Amino acid sequence: MIRNEKDPDRLQESVSLKIPKKQGENAIQVLTKLKLLNRKLAPQMIDDTLHVPLSREPQPEERKQLDRALGKQSLSHEKFLSRSETVGSLQQVLAQKLPSSIIQLVSKSFDIIGDIAIIELSPTAEPYEESIAEALMKLHKNVKTVYSKAGPITDNLRLRPLHHLLGAERTETIHNELGCRFKIDVSRAFFSPRLSAEHKRVAEQVRPGECVVDMFAGVGPFSIMIAKRLNDVQVHAIDANPEAARLIGENAKMNKVQDRIKVWSGDARVVVQDNLSGIATRVIMNHPSQAREFLEPAYKALRRDGGIVHYYTFAEGLDSESNARKELAAALDNSGWKIEKTIETHKVRGVAPMKWQVAVDAKLTSS
Ligand SMILES: C[S@@+](CC[C@H](N)C(=O)[O-])C[C@H]1O[C@@H](n2cnc3c(N)ncnc32)[C@H](O)[C@@H]1O
Structure with missing residues (x-):
């Protein structure tokens, strides 16, 4: 009907x-x-x-x-x-404005975070950037500002330089993700709407009474979703980017879960060493480019009788999932800790042809 x-x-x-x-x-x-x-x-x-x-x-x-x-x-x-x-795709809207050779070059992939859209343009499409941004705003009436990606994402804080294309030149917005609200600054702290299913998947595994260390918390999507689902939980959200840590605090208040989230601004290695040793039932390690270098603080944060680690890495090829598991096992060599059981391994999202962000959920015990 x-x-x-x-x-x-x-x-x-x-x-x-x-x-x-x-x-x-x-x-x-x-x-x-x-x-x-x-x-x-x-x-x-x-x-x-x-x-x-x-x-x-x-x-x-x-x-x-x-x-x-x-x-x-x-x-x-x-x-x-x-x-x-239907109006359908960006390409269909652009068909009324640009030559088809250019339309083919326009990436189908763009992210919408709150009322801000971020699009990736190839150099050949750049002269048409304003028309492309206009088409995006026409297609998505809630979008008030459009940026394009202006360079690769940085290694440590995972920030991306942006180039303003259209609309108000602001980088702060409010984004809704599965019943949680997040204040986000797209230029000053990492956030990807492509991880929303992963945030939910992990949050749904946490049980009442747990103590969770979110080692690379960003603006807090894992931490806040967990705290929003459970009253009886303690979450420690760490980020080395002071702007991200500030936003976790604001987001915890906005979602009324500040009583069960403790925010730590600093390097996860130092924060765990000084404050969080041996307390966690679960550690989230969502920093795929560097997680393997942070396994020591991850197992140090776990209770002595062990716990669950959500380990993220980038892996390529047909064996990406088993390679991710092997990487985790190898990183634990000679550590006094081992994988008692791999609970689940899965591809979170594609990041390049035949390359994925892969999650390994594993129960670790000290050997
Ligand atoms: C891929 S982002 C993950 C953000 C968040 N978990 C999410 O799902 O949106 C990685 C985060 O790790 C933070 N980071 C990088 N190095 C760190 C370190 N040594 N200690 C703590 N946080 C760090 C970055 O600032 C960034 O926010």
Whole structure:
């Protein structure tokens, strides 16, 4: 049932999941994970309900997983607009303005953080940057400012130089991620909306009573999501970037979890050595380019009877996941600690052709 459609030939029938608007982001993630989302059709907002087209009828086990993740939901059959008939992509909007040779060069990949969009442009597309930024704002009405990436991300603090393209020249914004609100400064502290499923995945594993050390906390997405889910938890959020640490503090207050998050501004090695030895049930090490150099403070933070480490690294090729596990095991050689059990290994996101950020969740014990 589509209210605004003039040409019925452009409609396609599909199984449909109806969910409250506020659960939209969550539902899209769960459906993507279950490979149930029909990407050829456009979801519809009717009143306060989102109607999401599915690629097929869910199996009984998938129904249970959907119910667990989203609460009991109703399925029906409905008509949806084909995506090719919607405004669709940046490329489609640009087709009205730029030669097709340039459109092909415009990256499909851009991030939206709060009301700020950050796009990656190849040098050949740069002369058209303003038109591209205008198209982006036309396509995403909530975007008020557009930047392009102006260089590689730095090694330690993971900051990226930005070039202002359009809209108000400000870098602070408020970003919503799965029920948490984050104040973010896109030029002064690391944040990636591409990690939101990973933040949720880890947060859901934490149990009441745990003590978590988030060694590379950024603006606090893991820490805050964990503290928001559980009252009975203690989180230590560390970041070497003072601006990131300041924002964790603000974000903890904004999400009303400041009583269970302690913010530490400084090098994780020093903070753990001086303050957090032997206290953690779980350590999050989301600094993939350098995590292996920080294993010593990670296991030092764990309780003497062991605990869980969420280890992140970059790994390439067909064996990326087993290579990530081997890297973790090798980094523990001669440390007096070992992997008791690998709980899960998975690719978090692609960062280059055949190269991924990989997560290894492992239970470590002292040997
Ligand atoms: C990839 S970001 C991860 C941010 C956050 N966990 C997230 O998911 O958004 C890595 C973070 O580690 C911080 N960092 C780098 N070196 C550090 C160190 N020696 N001690 C503590 N934090 C560090 C950086 O400032 C950056 O915010």
